[in-house]
Amino acid sequence: MGLKVGQLIPQFVLHDQDGKLFNSKEIVGKKPFVIFFYPKDYTPGCTLEVCSFRDSYEEFTELGALVVGISSDSESTHRRFASKYRLPFKLLADKHKKVRRLFKVESKLFNLLPGRETYLVSKEGVILMVFNSFNASQHMKKALNALKKLKLK
Template structure:
């Protein structure tokens, strides 16, 4: 599925790190930064999460909630959150349903080996559930600046 700016964000339901059900509808009336990343506790993903963490108060003041999404399990998310003191929820998209709905579960290649995985992408969603920005060229060390620009 191709998600486009100016259109409604695809509805989703997934489990967070506490095994609580989270859906897009939970954020009705709020702005949401929905960021997809490949894997917990890897260099780029850690840099991105920590940059969002370090700028979390700026997001709150601007009226945003943050949700991270990866194919990692809830248990792995707990370890990642605790290790880096992340103040936002991470969704366990083990069946890739959310990443497929947003069109970020794609074929990738590393060292000539092809595999399926998340292509790092962030969707900024407004209070009405409309996608207002899509960031595909994520700067993991300055991602907050990209989102809040």
């Protein structure tokens, strides 16, 4: 099982689609954020998932949250994918699946498919919501609803 609600996220550093370093400790303490792990760029389910985050990106930013996608694809694959689908958020290249292991995101289907898991993380770095499902269409909705509930408190 992956990390649980109430746990602190592990610190990590990965390259984004532009080759820039993304360091999680530079976000913690500043704003809440959504991290979604997805299997692979250009696959139908993953394209549906990233585009749903794209289409609701403004709602996330209006609520003060950052959105970050992570898969094991390379920076150059992420760059082409982000450009083709006009993605306004960072895609991080976890080529060696180190961050996936830090978050304990399990593979599915006899370990052939990387897991699909979404986290809502508080400004302080505490996990507020975890959603683990291969149903790509639900991840953005779960994250946005959890973020809205957080802002209502």
